[in-house]
Amino acid sequence: MARTREYDQNAVLTGAMEAFRRRGFGGVSIKDLEAETGLKAGSIYNSFGDKAGLFRAAFDHYLEHVLQERITEHAPEAAGVAGLRSLFVSLLHEPADGSLGCLITNIAVEFGGDAPLPNAVFSGLNILSRTFTDRLAAVQTHHAVLPQVGAAKLLALYQGILVLIRAGWSKPALENMINAEFDQLERIIT
Amino acid sequence: MARTREYDQNAVLTGAMEAFRRRGFGGVSIKDLEAETGLKAGSIYNSFGDKAGLFRAAFDHYLEHVLQERITEHAPEAAGVAGLRSLFVSLLHEPADGSLGCLITNIAVEFGGDAPLPNAVFSGLNILSRTFTDRLAAVQTHHAVLPQVGAAKLLALYQGILVLIRAGWSKPALENMINAEFDQLERIIT
C-alpha cells in the first residue's frame, strides 16, 4: 500500500482559494501557491494535474464553503427578504489588509474578455440568482416587479457592490445604499 | 532638429486601450501591445517609459474618449433621468466576439486585492457618481432617497451590469431589469 497524504486537503484548498480571490488566476504563480498551500510544486501537479486543476478545486471549495455558507448563515429560506439585506451587508465586512474578493466577480471579469469562463462562475451566479428569486417570489405582491426581474437587479447590485468594495469605495456609503434599497423593497411588498 | 514621430498617437492609445479592456493589465504582454499598437517594444519604452506608462495613457484615453463621450452622447444634463436610462442600456451593445469591458470595473477588480489602484479608477468612478448625483438632484422630490444614496445605487448597478455582461448573462434580462428600475425611478420622481 501507498504512503498516506501528509497535507490537509481542506487547508490546501483554503490557502489556494484565498490567493486566487485576492489576486486572480493570472496573478498567482505556482511559487505563490507553494507558499499559500504549504505544498511543493511537484505535489501540486501530482494532486491536481496543473494550476488550472487546483484553481477549479479551489473555486468549487469557494462555492461550497464560502458562498453557500454565507447564504445559509444570512439568508436561509425562513429569513425572507430581511435575510437578503443581511447577506448584502455581510459583504462589507472584509479584512483590513486589502479586499479578499468574490471569485465569481473577479473571475468573470478576468476571463470574460475572450477566455472561456469556468463553469463555477455560472454555478455561482445561478446560486445567487435562485436565492434572490425564491425570496422575492415568497413575498410577491401585485405592486412589485416580477421576481426574476427583481432578482436580476439584486444580482447586478450584489456584483457591483463587490466591485466598489474592491475599488475602496466608502463602506458606510454602501451600507446606506443597501439599507435604502431594502427599505424601499420591504415597503413595496408589505 | 529631430525626427518626427511616425505613428498616430491616437491609434496607438486606442489599440492599447482595447487590449487592456479585454484582457486586463496582467493579461496583455509587450508583444501583444506591439501587435495592437503597431509600435515595436523599443518605441513603446521610448514613448511611454514602460508598460505601466502606456497603460496609464491608455486609461486616460479611455476616460476621455470612451466614458466621457458616452455620457455626453446618452446622458447630457438636458436629458435628465431618461438620459441615465439610455446610458445604462448602451452598455449592453457590445461586439459579438467577447466583451470589450470597462477599464474602471476590470482594473478595480484586478488591482483591488492588494496592489494600489491607478488614480484613473477613482477618477472614473467619480465621473459616474457625479453624473448620477447631478441628474437625480435635478429632479428630487420628497418621496425619493437622497441623490447621493440614489447615485451610489446606480453606481453599483452600473458596475454590476458590466460584471454580468462579462459573465455572459442574458442581455434581454439585463435590459428588462434596467427598464424596470428606471420605470420605478421615474414613477417616484414625477
Place this chain on the structure above:
DNA sequence: ATGATATTTAAATGATTATTCTAAAACAAT
C-alpha cells in the same frame, strides 16, 4: 547636402513563468 537628434528596429538580457523529471523519503501490507 550636412549635422544634430529622435525614432525605429532587432537582438540580447535576466527574471519569472508553468511544468517535468529524478531521486529520496515515508508509509502500508505482507
Place this chain on the structure above:
DNA sequence: ATTGTTTTAGAATAATCATTTAAATATCAT
C-alpha cells in the same frame, strides 16, 4: 524487515515576461 507504491523535495527545462542596449534609419534646421 522487505516490497511496492506514493508522496515529497529540489533541480532542470523551455517558454515567456518586461526591459535594455546598440545599431540603423529617418527627419528637420541649417
